[in-house]
Amino acid sequence: MGSPCEILVGTDHKDDATKLAEIAAQEAWRVEDKFSRYLPGNIIHRINHSVGEAVAVDSETSELLDFASSLFDISEGRFDITSGVLREVWNFDGGDKIPDDATVAQVLRRVGWQKARWEAPLLQLQDGMQIDFGGIGKEYAVDRAAALLAEHSEVPCLVNFGGDLYATPPPEGFAGWQVGVDAVGVSGTRNLKKIRLRNGALATSGDARRFLLKDGRRFSHILDPRSGWPIEDAPRAITVAADTCTQAGMLATLAMLKGADAEAFLTTERVTFWAERQARAMSVP
Amino acid sequence: MTDSRTIASTLAAATCALLGSTVIAPVNAAEEPVWEFDTALLYYGESDDRVQDLSLNVLAVRNFVDDHVLTLGLGVDTLTGATPIGAMPFDGPQTFTSPSGLQVRSTPAAEIPLDDSFLDTRVALSANWRQPWGRLYTVSGGVTASKEYDYLHLGANLKLARDFNNRNTTVALRLAIASDELDPVGGAPVPLTAMGDINDLSNRLSSESKDIVDIVFGVTQIINRNLLVQVNYSFSSADGYLNDPYKIVSIVDPLSGDPVPRPATPGLDGPSHQYLFESRPDERTKHSIFTQAKYFSAGRVLDLSYRYMSDDWDIDSHTVDVRYRWPLDGRQYVEPHIRYYTQSHADFYRPSLAANTLLPAYASADYRLGEFDAVTVGLKYGWKTESGNEWSARLEFYRADGSVPGKLLVGNQAGREIYPDLDAIIAQFSYRFGK
Numbered sequence: 001m002g003s004p005c006e007i008l009v010g011t012d013h014k015d016d017a018t019k020l021a022e023i024a025a026q027e028a029w030r031v032e033d034k035f036s037r038y039l040p041g042n043i044i045h046r047i048n049h050s051v052g053e054a055v056a057v058d059s060e061t062s063e064l065l066d067f068a069s070s071l072f073d074i075s076e077g078r079f080d081i082t083s084g085v086l087r088e089v090w091n092f093d094g095g096d097k098i099p100d101d102a103t104v105a106q107v108l109r110r111v112g113w114q115k116a117r118w119e120a121p122l123l124q125l126q127d128g129m130q131i132d133f134g135g136i137g138k139e140y141a142v143d144r145a146a147a148l149l150a151e152h153s154e155v156p157c158l159v160n161f162g163g164d165l166y167a168t169p170p171p172e173g174f175a176g177w178q179v180g181v182d183a184v185g186v187s188g189t190r191n192l193k194k195i196r197l198r199n200g201a202l203a204t205s206g207d208a209r210r211f212l213l214k215d216g217r218r219f220s221h222i223l224d225p226r227s228g229w230p231i232e233d234a235p236r237a238i239t240v241a242a243d244t245c246t247q248a249g250m251l252a253t254l255a256m257l258k259g260a261d262a263e264a265f266l267t268t269e270r271v272t273f274w275a276e277r278q279a280r281a282m283s284v285p
Numbered sequence: 286m287t288d289s290r291t292i293a294s295t296l297a298a299a300t301c302a303l304l305g306s307t308v309i310a311p312v313n314a315a316e317e318p319v320w321e322f323d324t325a326l327l328y329y330g331e332s333d334d335r336v337q338d339l340s341l342n343v344l345a346v347r348n349f350v351d352d353h354v355l356t357l358g359l360g361v362d363t364l365t366g367a368t369p370i371g372a373m374p375f376d377g378p379q380t381f382t383s384p385s386g387l388q389v390r391s392t393p394a395a396e397i398p399l400d401d402s403f404l405d406t407r408v409a410l411s412a413n414w415r416q417p418w419g420r421l422y423t424v425s426g427g428v429t430a431s432k433e434y435d436y437l438h439l440g441a442n443l444k445l446a447r448d449f450n451n452r453n454t455t456v457a458l459r460l461a462i463a464s465d466e467l468d469p470v471g472g473a474p475v476p477l478t479a480m481g482d483i484n485d486l487s488n489r490l491s492s493e494s495k496d497i498v499d500i501v502f503g504v505t506q507i508i509n510r511n512l513l514v515q516v517n518y519s520f521s522s523a524d525g526y527l528n529d530p531y532k533i534v535s536i537v538d539p540l541s542g543d544p545v546p547r548p549a550t551p552g553l554d555g556p557s558h559q560y561l562f563e564s565r566p567d568e569r570t571k572h573s574i575f576t577q578a579k580y581f582s583a584g585r586v587l588d589l590s591y592r593y594m595s596d597d598w599d600i601d602s603h604t605v606d607v608r609y610r611w612p613l614d615g616r617q618y619v620e621p622h623i624r625y626y627t628q629s630h631a632d633f634y635r636p637s638l639a640a641n642t643l644l645p646a647y648a649s650a651d652y653r654l655g656e657f658d659a660v661t662v663g664l665k666y667g668w669k670t671e672s673g674n675e676w677s678a679r680l681e682f683y684r685a686d687g688s689v690p691g692k693l694l695v696g697n698q699a700g701r702e703i704y705p706d707l708d709a710i711i712a713q714f715s716y717r718f719g720k
Contacts, residue, residue, distance in 0.1 A: 070299040175669075194348070200311065243297070247297060272312070272315075274316070
């Protein structure tokens, strides 16, 4: 998942905890192996190297594609699993290299879910297009792992894959799981906010460490696939609480894609969220 | 995204299709309460109508981001009852001038003389700020103040702690200073002067003060996931008026050991016998070592501690304290508590002074400076509400048994009950909640 993953299990029995941790870890690895765009030979690799040919996909991939397609619709094209190729010209390393309009326009021709033909089980991309479940995969893996754990055991547990997490009600006597939402900007600093999660999911979307700075303008790593340019005036980070991690993650991403209207969007949707806009003052050294 | 409000529900439906028929409880998440309140109502009652104390304490803790914590405390105490004044009990009745010097009080034969004019209300306030300082340091500072009828305390403290060894070791240094002012009823008596007739305040001083410096150096070490140990050394130095202005010492007959009668002043009420106001050194330096081990296992907590204190008044004390938190289920626990305390007497502790001998520079018959053992036995029961708030009730019994070494007895005092033993009950209700 490219980030630390942990399972917290509220039990006195080490064997149970170990067993559950293994189940969750297996599921995380399975989802990663199957959907990572970096691993050769998996379904994503086959799709991304299909050179315009239709590819038949299995039912799980099909469900993810349906889901991505719904998100594309409800976001009016802002959430697009084909937008990954924009990374060929945008390198969010904290530097100041901004591509020119022509370069962006060139790549943008290979972006757009509306250009793909998706009729389950066949997916046909135009030559040069790619898909990427990076915006869904981690949250999906959390929900999948949590569902598997629930099938095996009723002990309280919290599944945390790189800060996107799902929890069942905490052990008796505890008001909730205390989740610290990391400070924006600097890793390893103390927690910014403490959220008491009784059950359900939390997911965070942000540009904490991935951005470009040019002439005092800060370019978020979140790109608008319609223009090929970064979203402007988005909050630094948004944490959303929802019934499932997938919903929480998607709501956080959709809000970021709204830029300056991120908070207004979540408020209208009556979503529980925490947004961070200010660069945080550093602690006294 | 024009038709908002439907997006979340469309997303919910799409997610449901993606994840299948997973049974989902609605999310329940909220920011942790920023204020936490710890409230306690405590009753302390000594047997035989001695001191009764009812106190209400509220501690409010505000958690800011980045482990910055503000703690505010308020305590209100109401004290009533009587306390031994130090005078030697004997077969006959005794009369004393009250601390105000305005009236006299009598004690029947064979009873330990008490001052029953003891009534006070104390209000205490505190504020403390704690925050990380850099990656490994924590710094905190605070102020304290309390006021009762005849006493004003003002204090300040500063603490610096540093983590070592992957935060398994914490070394802390704390410095506290206090300046206390006493303004006793009737004025502070001049030490070792005689208790006079009513309206005679010639040997009374105005207000007096003392300064206290405390330094604590501590090391806390996490041994493993179950065990934490702590060792503290503390140094305390008090300087100034350290007498209890309401305590006296009886002048006794060197042979009989009975209080020496005092000739009455015609037309004036006054003490029946000869009593001197106590006299303590105006400096006191204490050193103490405190060690504690906490052992956690499956919700059970064993808390063992031992304190050794030694001061330059020659008081040595040992305290052993054991608590065991025993969960009944996830929401309830009981916690038995036992504490044993023993101390030697101060070098100037004198239950009485023999007449017609040289007066020592210092003398006090205060039972708290005598030799005694005390045992506290108690039980606490706590339970948590669904929302994580916690109630607890504690009931404890305290018994102090003192003895007076033979060498401090005068004449035939041996065999008499001179030391005022003490039984007390402590009952406390507390409620902790977040807001």
